[in-house]
Amino acid sequence: MDVTVNERNISSEVGQLIEKTLAVEQSFPDLRKEAYLTFQRLGLPANKAEEYKDTPIARTLQKNFNFQSASVKGKIDPTQFFIPLVEANVIVFINGFFSKEHSTIISPESEISILPLKEAVKGNNPLVLKHLGKYADFKSDALTAWNTAAWTDGVFLHIKKNQTVEKPVVIYYIQDGSDQEGLSINRNLIVSETNSKCTIIEKSDSVGKQNHFSNTVTEGVVNENAELNFYFIQNDSGNRYQYNLTQFYQSNYSRVNTFTFTLNGKLIRNNLQLSLDGEGIESHMFGLYLLDNDTLADNHTVVDHKKANSFSNELYKGIMDGSSKGVFNGKIYVRPNAQKTNAFQANRNILLTDKATVNTKPQLEIWADDVKCSHGCTTGQLDEEAMFYLQTRGISKETARAMVLYAFAGEILDNVAHAELKTYLDQLVSERLHKNF
């Protein structure tokens, strides 16, 4: 089926792309080289590779991309995609390139320093040298290796000690696919110092008919007692393919809350990995995927409890319409030393059509005995009784349906702490549900 007469070797094509970048990019030569070699060793994941079992990424790239044209800076106006927040630091990437003219930084340097990664590298920023490439594990994932070897732009956030960053940082990844196929490889680094607090929002959008692929890696270290709220909103047009890895390394008493909202796109693979290397850590992961058409959204999460007395909680919910496919794989590791760990995980899905599918694999791997860990997972259709109840009260079927679904999604939205963002997301979700149902 996937064997064509002129079989292309997509892995070696990507390898050549990486080589091209390596010839241009001067920063981190050793790291890039090592990552490139790793990529060559691993190759893009084969069709039956366990981690990419339900997301045939190599085949998809092969089918939809020729990787011939060099990326160009787009010329669209990104403001149309902005979240109507009163005040925020804004970073914009268009087609993977940092756009200075659209970015604004309003938080004082004493709270947070926000630098394009390239600039930070040029200035030999010691934190970048110390942390970059240390957390995002590229040894076992070819796509992360690709990113590590060939990233071209990104942002470096340094949240200062004992500071609460009042204004959120919003990073927009905008793809302009109106003229030609696109490829963007971005890399971000976040360093949260002790007792700091910050909210970061990433949002990806796109326009145009051409396909584009983005490979974005965000890695970060969250130091003692720091709090990081991380939102990712994915609302792309139907020809955006993306791979995202978000990996945080957490120290004692740190708190990380992540939210992943997937509303549109063609193929979305999100890897979210939290490494809990300390005591008293609290991590929450929330996800909501509302899929239709032939969207494929694949969320792979890993929570690695390495030390005792930490808490993690995960809730991912999805509604699949059209011929969409939802994939969820949640891993919880509890290492031998991580006694008194509490780890919870839940995944709930609603299938709306006969063509929609869902594949879920909640996974617990536990080597410590004094723990409380659980996972739950359900898949079903709309609650008939709830629908009936609403209809008996004179509510039309369509509205009843939207209400039930909205309530289902509400459990995730309720946890969004940032008020303005919550209003915006709430609007986005309800519009989406009304539009389609």
Next chain:
Amino acid sequence: MSKDNQVLEELTSKEYEHGWTTNIETDSAPKGLNEDIIRFISAKKNEPEWLLEWRLKAYRQWTKMVEPKWPNVTYPPINYQDLIYYSAPKQKVQPKNLEDVDPELIKTFEKLGISLTEQKRLTGVAVDAVIDSVSVATTYKSTLAELGIIFCSFSEAVKEHPDLVKKYMGSVVPVNDNYFAALNSAVFTDGSFCYIPKGVRCPMELSTYFRINAANTGQFERTLIVADEGSYVSYLEGCTAPMRDENQLHAAVVEIYAMKDAQVKYSTVQNWYPGDKDGKGGIYNFVTKRGLCFGDGSKISWTQVETGSSITWKYPSCILKGDNSMGEFYSVAVTNNYQQADTGTKMIHIGKNTKSRIVSKGISAGHSQNSYRGQVKIMKRAENARNFSQCDSLLMGDKCGAHTFPYIDVENKTARIEHEATTSKIGEDQIFYCLQRGIDEESAVALIVNGYAKEVLNQLPMEFAVEAQKLLALTLEGSVG
């Protein structure tokens, strides 16, 4: 705490009870595996030509396959050429009745507590005993024959009911299904065959007892159960092996074929030698078990209590093909010392209104690793499919591991799937409650573990439930971490 540890040590270090060998002369094939060995086995058993061909076909497929590496277990590579693939207790003549059976063998079964001598009529269990791959005696045959039930050793079935065997063998587990199933298909030596005719409710439990006796042998038995329309049978399987330093391989295949409205209940108490407390020796239990609910309204229920084997690799599955068919899987898997278990089930929903239920209870102690791996798949045309899965793990001590790998694949919107899993240790509050009421620590743990496993043990037939409870107690009592 130190007292706990002491109790834990005492109980978990209990030696394997069934670790004796029987001095029976055996008739074995030379070590190794090739087409000649397969011809040798086939000739030894006076098999018809078609079966030899079937074996050779399986062998050729096997040579092209690779050993699966995905289970969450580690073991040194198996040298398949270093095994003896055929070992039979030597007998001069075919036994016509029990008096003719070698008295040593009878003693063996008495030690095992199996009612081969039909004196213990009360137990009312018909037994087919398989020692080192060859079926040695089947009891209650005549009573069963009156009802038209065929219950005999596999080799006998090949001779007397070739049509049935030919038709159903490999229909549920094809020869090339997986590495170990292919190996089994090539070299299987005996096993049990059971056919329940239309509308017959089997009046007693049917039972097979397996034992590996000779050294260096692999046991490869094959069980085939065919339940015709509207019939019912409850089938039991038990296993033991002597203590040996080297690892032995057990790769069995069990196939169940259930027609319209038939019900099959298959219970296993697996107590192969688990190796000593340092993880030396023990059986590698690589078993393929699968049931096909072929007809509408059929039902297959697997119950297993897994306490033995150094490595268990086993996924009793149900293919729910008929409409309104039902699959069940109840499991208690206990691992201690250096045992490793990767076990679970597959429920493949194909027909409409199919239901499945999975209850898996894992208990790990010592340095053991216990994994649940299961799949629930709802195919496109499986309207209104329903599944409920629950897999709980109990950890005793801080050196063991419990892992859960459930795969849930849904392609139909009317499906309702629920999956729950928890991992925890025995609550201190539960122990405290018992202590407060004058129940000592050891009994308290036994009480709690038994309560934890009750949901599964309740599914076992009476005789087995008693044995299973004893086994549980043996391996685990007192293991408060």
